[in-house]
Amino acid sequence: MSVYDHFRKEELPFVERALEMLTLVERKQAMRLTDFLDPRQSAILQSLTSQVQDVVVSPWGGYEGAERVRVLLHPPYLTPETEEYRLTLLRIAADQRFHRLEHKDVMGALLNAGLKREKFGDMIVDASGCYAIVAAEVADFVRTQVTQIHRTPVAFEEVEWDSFTPPAESYQEKMITVASPRVDAVIGEVYHLSRAKAVIPIRAGKLKVNWKIVDDPSYPLEAGDMVSLAGWGRFKLLEASGPTRSGRIRLQVGILT
Template sequence: MNQYILNLTVNAEERYLVSHIDELALKALQGMSMKTDFLDLRQQVLGEAVAVQYSDIVWKMEGGFAAAERKRLLLSPAWENEMDNHIHCLQIKPTNKKKTSLGHRDYLGAIMNLGIKRGKIGDILVNEREAYVLVDDMLSDYIGRHLERVGHSKVDTSRIDLENVIVPVSEPVQINCTIPSIRLDAVLAAALRISRSEAMKLIEAGQVQLNHQVIEKGAASVKEKDLLSIRGKGRIRIDEVGGLTKKGRHRVYLSRW
């Protein structure tokens, strides 16, 4: 593991991750096809940084469908033409035919309560009547046999082909506002319509990522095209930083999902 890769990491967990991926890459050099668990966006950045160091293997990120956020890194020897992503899609439908209020956390919690780790679960796409869950192929049968309820609702679980996954289209909400300074806490407060002190609590709790990296300082500077991810509250992109108002506040134009 070279020093450049280690310098990208910010904690012991990330150092363990890049070390593990480096080991997988070395096994791919020896002729074995390897894969990681599902990675979040920050972990994908680190995984790619490791993979590009090896010119004699092939690799790609795969989440089961084009717009997937959680993806696994596949690594294979250079002579291998096809790479199996080892991802299955489960359709989970409440048996009650009425619309439900079940959300992402409900489905994720129900699956993890079966003893399945988060890294084995990819994206979870939820609509009013069902959810599509991307999972490690070794666990799809187990989940199908044992998942009986999500929240208070009984559910039926079946496997479907990945090409039949219905991906919801989410249009961003445009936000035009003025803020006192181009700081993380100020942008977050304006976008979420909360106070600066409430924004600081989210930041200090490690619930905010700036460009896929957790930032715990509200005074951190932000700029155009930066992406904020807030746990449980979606994402915010800084589209444009405009000029100053007569009162010296900064005009900013944001998109929120």
């Protein structure tokens, strides 16, 4: 069986690039820095280290628990320094009296400016402030080119990491009951969709479980799974219990806010 058989068709271009990087590091015994990766890409890269010898995968996204990270590939005898990840922390200054900036607003502004998604990491928009973590090589571009978000004038200011408080996950908890932990049943209850309507985006490849596309409506969810449905949002399956008197399963979900 080929190593490529373990991955979905749409993941193969990344798998090929990842194998090239790993092989290069193995051959040259030098460090190699990736762009920002999502958790699925990070997991793929880690799994592919079995195809080479003496290559270590060291991720960092600016803080513990960051979702999007840059990865340093390196021999085991080299220890990466934080500066080598080339991350810049930008604080977004804006008058938000008339419009509260949201995560999607910041992402849209960076993409509309011509940046590729691989060049910026997590965006934090909460009560503590608005921040964007970007690759150092595009920080000046962001500061000079992105001056408005959702018709609100903004200024991106580089700040020191010690002034930054990492965000805590914020969930709106909800108890639901389902006949089974099938993903179509669960997202139907979470987002108030009929089973028939829930199946449509799943079949279209718009559902991810733990950042991996799942297009099987009968896929069973387990406690700890992170579920995202394009256009609807994300939630985490916190706990499964039950059954109820009618035989249904109780699920505690946390909808990301």
